[in-house]
Amino acid sequence: MEKDLIIQPALKRTTLLPAFSTRSMRTNRWLERILAFVFLAPSLLLFSIFLFYPLIKSVYLSMNLTDPRGRVVQYVGLRNFTDLLTSELFYKSITVTLSFILLTVPTGIILSLILAWLAHTRLRGVQLFRFVFSLPMAISVGTGSIIWMVLYHPTLGTLNYFLSLLHIAPINWLSDPNWALLSIALMTVWMNLGFxxxxxxxxxxxxxxDIYDSAQIDGAGPLRTFFNLTIPLITPSIFFVTVVSMIGAFQAFGQINILTKGGPMNSTNVMVFNIYQDAFVNYRFGTGSAQALLLFFIVLILTLIQFKVLEKKVHYQ
Amino acid sequence: MIMNRMNKGLLYLVLLIASCLILFPLLYTLSSSFMTNGESATYPPRMLPSHLNWDNYMSVIQTIPVLRFIGNSFIVSTLIMLGQIVTASTAAYAFAFLRFPGKTFLFALFLATMMIPWEVIMIPNYLTIKNWNLLDSYTGLIIPFVASAFGTFLLRQSFLQLPGELFEAARIDGCGHVRIFLSLVLPLSTPAIATLGVYSFLNHWNMYLWPLLITNKEEMRTVQIGISMLQFEEMTSWNLVLAGVVTVMIPSLLLLVLGLKPLVRGITAGALKG
Structure with a gap:
């Protein structure tokens, strides 16, 4: 396993070059610069058009009103933002997003931690189980949502059938405002489990x-080894999964668009779905951009907090 | 080490139960896709079809142009993958082996692009593609994703781990950078390039929001959007919808079988210690 980030670049190697005459050294250096430019140009060009420019354009759009074709018609300053910050729907969508994160991220990580622990053995055939556990990674949000739509069907779905076997009344998984977000969270946990x-x-x-062997000699049981050794030693991975899953949860869209369309009663109206509605259904690109920027800041702040607070607890070898 | 302590059988049992829970939605999908209309609409729901009935697959192909969707997704994902390999490997070479002013700054800039969430930039990107009249085109589906900061980062890390003596030998033999890049660095980094390839292909095969925004014509839809068409047209017969789902899943499952190993290694090397 490649352990560390190698930051020191090629300096050592290039200075070892046999020194020819100073003139050819100079042309060499220029050639190298030109080559570097040629090598970087495609990425830089694409990033400029599709990342940096749109980032600035978002800020610009967020301070304007647009027509349905996306052309700016009126400068409104910060009104899009103040409108949002006083709108109940916006706060509702923040609450929904945060609940969705709380429902999916810790559950998913705990479950996959247990699965990884179970599959991290030298049992015969464990490879097969590893493959099964990573399978959901190959399922796209489009196909996964349709599968679960069938499972969640109120009268003919298998989930309610299983409940009926246990003599539990059927649940309106997707149309009951109390259940819809939980149902979306359940299928999301399943989908993210593989990664x-x-x-x-x-x-x-x-x-x-060796570490495990010495723990065994010391007489530590499997549970103690898990909590006192395995978990602390893999904190870098846990940290990485937490950050990535949280960012992913903020971006959840496909399952909501297919399964509930933000309803019932906005109970699954997460921020990204709200942005999509505003911008691409109601053609209000201005408020859409303003929301997107606010979402960006929320994600940024939460990620920074995670780095500040959690990374101290991360144990790098 | 857990093994010695725990009953082996118990461990197998737990693994088996977990596998069943995870596999159930997939197995149910597969099984339903072979049921007849009557079988799939019964209550209590059947778990297994009475026989392998391929009709659903035939009608999926007749109802929606699913082969066209698969073709579209294949073209789009393959071109994005190849594009990312080209742009990321050249950029990674520049960052790893070339001396030029502003290198640190540019590298930091590349890494910073990974922090920009897609939602923030999707509205302007949609407007750009619309202004260029690229809605409903392969170019529009592909071009925003051809450069990849993640890929550049991943390949740079692996380039830097190649043995330095090789390059010195090549230099003394009078090889220029372009030749070193093409005939030394690229062939030696095939594992990392394969990782990037699998990762990028899977990601873009599964892409949902962008194709939803910029394609309207049926013949330009990718599988992920196309498959939700089945949902609206044929919601009464699940067996058919689920046959469509299975058809769409096969390519990514195959890729996962082939690419799991390099993917695991690549994610560990590239991301964990980032």
Missing amino acids: QFIVLLSGMQGVSE
Whole structure:
């Protein structure tokens, strides 16, 4: 496993070059610069058009009103933002987004941590289980949502059938405002499990076996080894999964668009869905951009907090 | 080490139960896709079809142009993947081996682009593509994703781990950078390039929001959007919808089988210690 980030670049190598005459050295250096430019140009050009320019354009759009074709018709300053910050729907969508994150991220990480721990053994056939656990990674949000739509069907779906076997009354998984967000969260946890499992498993595989052996000699049981050794040693992986999953949860859109369209009663109206509605259904690109920027700041602040607070607890070898 | 302590059988049992829970939605999908209309509409729901009935797959192909959707997704994901490999490997080479002013700054800039969330820039990007009259075109689906900061980062890390003596030898033999890049660095980094390839192909095969925004014509839809068309047209017969779902899943499942190993290694190397 490649352990560390190698930051020191090629300096050492290039200075070892045989020195020819100073003149050819100089042309060489220029050639190198030109080549570097040629090599970087495609990426830089694309980033400028599709990342940096739109970032600035978003800020500009957020301070204007637009027509349905996206042309700016009126400068409104910060009104889009103040409108949002006084709108109940906007706060509702923030609450929904945060609840969605709380429902999906910790659950997913705990489950995949357990799965990775179970699959991190030398049992015969464990490869097969590893493959099964990582399968959801290959499922796209489009297909995953349709599968769950069928499972969640109120009268003919299998989930309600299983409940009826247990003599539990059927649940309107997607049309009951109390259940809709939970149902979306459940299918999201399932969909994310594969990726989280893979990252955590490869984290565990990076820990040297000697540590476990010595723990065993000391007489530590499997549970104690798990909590006192495995978890602290793979904190870098756990940290990575947490940050990535949280950012992913903020961006959840496909399952909501297919399964509930933000309803019932806005109970699944997460911020990204609200942005999509504003910008691409109601053609209000201005407020859409303003919301997107606010979302960006929320994500940024939460990510920074995670880095500040959690990373101190992360144990890098 | 857990093994010695715990009953082996118990561990297998737990693994098996977990596998069943995770697999259930997929197995149910597969099984329903072979049911007849009557079988799929019964209550209590059947778990297995009475026989393998391929009719649903035939009608999926007749109802929606699913092969066209798969073709579209294949073209789009493959071109994005190849594009990312080209742009990321050249940029990574520049960052790893070339000396030029502003290198640190540019590298930091590249890394910073990974922080920009897609939602913030999607509205202007949509407007750009619209202004260029690229709605409903392959170019419009592909071009915003051809450069990848993640890919550049991943490849740079792996380039820097190649043995330095090789380059010195090549230099003394009079090889220029372009030749070193093409005939040394690229072939030696095939594992990392494969990782980037699998990762990028899967990601863009599964892309949902962008194709939803910029394609309206049926013949330009990608599988992920196309498959939700089935949902609206044929919501009464699940067996058919689920046959469509299975058809769409097959390519990504195959890729996962082939690409799981390099992917695991790549994610660990590139991202974890970032």
